Amino acid sequence: MSKLDPIQLEQLKEIGVHLHQTREQQSKSLEEVAAKTFIPLRLLQAIEVGQATVLPEPIFIQGFIRRYGDVVGLDGIALSKQFSLDTTAVPAKSEQPKALPPQFTEHRAIAPTPDPGSKPIYTQTLSPAPLNQQIDSPNTVNSKPRQEPTYSESTSPTRLNPLYALYGLAGITIMGGAIFLISQFSPQSSESTPPETSASSVVDSPSAPPDSQPAPSPVASPQPSVAPSSDIEVSVNLADESWLRVTVDGEIQYEGILPQGEQRTWTAKEQLIIRAGNAGGVLASFNGATPQPLGNQGAVATVTFPEAE
Secondary structure (H helix, E strand, O other): OOOOOHHHHHHHHHHHHHHHHHHHHOOOOHHHHHHHHOOOHHHHHHHHHOOOOOOOOHHHHHHHHHHHHHHOOOOHHHHHHOOOOOOOHHHHHHHHHHHHHHHHHHHHHHOOOHHHHHHHHHHHHHOOHHHHHHHHHHHHHHHHHHHHHHHHHHHHHHHOHHHHHHHHHHHHHHHHHHHHHHHHHHHHHHHHHHHHHHHHHHHHHHHHHHHHOOOOHHHHOOOOOOOOOOOEEEEEEEOOOEEEEEEEOOEEEEEEEEOOOOEEEEEEOOOEEEEEOOHHHEEEEEOOOOOEEOOOOOOOEEEEEOOOO
8 A cells, every 4th residue: 555665664664573572561462552542453463564565654654653652651752753754855955966066166267267367457457547537537627617717706806896885785775675665565464364364264164064964974884794604614523633634625724643632623615625544533524514423443534525426
């Protein structure tokens, strides 16, 4: 049934011998272990002998080892971790980066050869003259035209300052008189404007109440939205510990071991599939129906909701 690689097969044989020796030291029969772990007798015998053809998938084998170890007084979790689930992914990752360093070292060795010859040529032609000229030229061009007109304009008016001063005083007196005349007439206009604004404010104030009345009407318009209910709902209650894999609409939503007394609920729109390692210990309720076991005690079963017609 399960195809194990040589590493997994060797691990299974070592663990099986260890479990067999521990069980005999405690004078326990294999039937007694099967009754306490709810694992079929033929699977326990296959674990002790290391016969992989009878056993299911590696994930189930790991769960059987843990339950067997707990019954005989061993650390079941630590013992089950000695059986690897996947041993093919590790060497593939470690072999690939080994070929990369020589490629980078070859590029690094080839790259510096043209650089030493090209760098001094560019630094000599670019750094001394062109860069300094480009930096200095805009400053001198920008500074000279700005300074020349300022000095030329400042020197010429110095000789005509008395005339400009007289014209300036005459303009200031005229502007002062105009401002004085305007200030005398401005209070009358300012006094007449306030009653107009107050009247407008009085006229505008009664318009506010009719605006506030239609406001409460749209409050009653929205209606609560009702969330659509899902088509498929499966509730699970574990009468005994079991490994589960739950697939909802083609995607795995959960995979692991649930303890006794655990309760879970999953929903789907089209299809929900549950695969259990201990089908007799899993009670499932489909859309609120009476809970039913997925299969026999200690057996591996796959159940689809709803059932295919």
